[in-house]
Amino acid sequence: MLDVCLLGLGGMMPLPGRALSACLLRSGGETMLFDCGEGTQVTWRVAGWPFKPTGTILFSHLHADHILGLPGILFQLAQSDRGEPVTIYGPQGTYEVARYLAALGGWIPFDLRVVELAGDATLELPGGIQLTTIELRHRVPCLGYKLDLARAPRFDPDRARPFGVPVADWKRLQRGETVGDVRPEDVTGPPRRGLRVALITDSSYFPELVPFVEDSDLLLCEAMYAHDADLERAEQRGHMTARQAAGLARAARARRLWLTHLSPSVEDPQTVLDAARTVFPAAELGQPATTETLRFGDAR
């Protein structure tokens, strides 16, 4: 299972009552943070998640509304007595910016590592997450992220018993380890679908996004503008309209779509939701500071 908590709906600047878009994810006791603009530490407190288990920070890009909360987050991690390393992933330029912002936050009692990624990287994160990136279309280098949590195949006791494997070792087999001469595939069922969360912000729409976010259990997607009339402005500024975000969810057969990163010019977020639902009826507005748990059983 995977816990997800959006921390805000806003893009560009924090507003009274509308915190900047950022997202917490948790798997296997490990917390990941996706983006952190000005004020993210405050909504994080409202959400009630502990800071300490956070070993991974993902930056989509280096615009201020996605990174400026870093000193405060690192300060909170320092205050929480974290000793384990923290790794920041982001596009080209992340190293310099992260080091500078980290220095502003004060002394850090843990290793801070920075990994700069170019489009289409795949790597393993703590918590059993496979991370895949895609180069987005924004005004600066910007990454979309896909997090896949694999689901262990069903263990079949009836096939295991004839091998004489002790029950105590069944878990190891299910996890994919070989025990003695017995291979996992000897005693487990076919592969099972895991969980997939895709995080797309900031970007204009382009068709290659569809296969990237395909079959997501949750697609967190920017929807900067409510109305089709803003389509040209969205293209120019590297953003999407609500209907473009919804079209992506529909084309990719996403199970859920959380809309976020609304322009300050969107006075009523409901207008974004209404527009999106004309294309993808299951669309939702992200619910800031509300934790939802995605379970394997919920997947189609």
Place this chain on the structure above:
Amino acid sequence: MLDVCLLGLGGMMPLPGRALSACLLRSGGETMLFDCGEGTQVTWRVAGWPFKPTGTILFSHLHADHILGLPGILFQLAQSDRGEPVTIYGPQGTYEVARYLAALGGWIPFDLRVVELAGDATLELPGGIQLTTIELRHRVPCLGYKLDLARAPRFDPDRARPFGVPVADWKRLQRGETVGDVRPEDVTGPPRRGLRVALITDSSYFPELVPFVEDSDLLLCEAMYAHDADLERAEQRGHMTARQAAGLARAARARRLWLTHLSPSVEDPQTVLDAARTVFPAAELGQPATTETLRFGDAR
């Protein structure tokens, strides 16, 4: 007159419901900002002051909770179409930090000037303000600020008439200009007390603060800790207890004292106020996002 608006009560980190300490001041249509931590732009919006008239930003020191809101503030000034220069004053190191933070905020359509000050400087600000600084006692270079707004002497029509100065020129004389052969002192009364606001945060207490803030109409002072038991901690960390702040106000015969910059460990700000009032009964907790106008007539 001088408008003052505290933007938050918090020190060290923003909390839900407690924004970081920062303060807006306005005189003669010119707005000054004193410190800007993470989230200051949000409370600024709540306060309802326009961003555009802000030509002066004062940094007490370069800890994150006093400066990290700068990119957002500069972004708001850029969005407001400001064309006039903005000057940032602060201690040694301000130039580098301000330039870096400014770059994070994006393109700026006005000149950004940085002036680094050492203790005991005096200079003129827009809006008729005389600014004086003092070196505070904190863990890093830190400045206290005193803003003095002079009050023009009373103009005496009975003394002016015999000189035959046209009524249209009376204002020039009152402002201190010589008109023809007539000097201001020929037609005005004795000097009158102006308005004084002192801004002291972050600092431990030291006796030289008393003459610096003497006779302030408003003393905005940090009060990091509520209880005398925290006195040693306050000294070590370069902060004051509530009773120290109140003692400063009393010794300096301040007219009003606004307490701010409370430690996150202070759960109930009322405890800070209660402690301060045992020493200085007129003490107040700052009222975030509430504008108060200090008028010449109110001065003793």
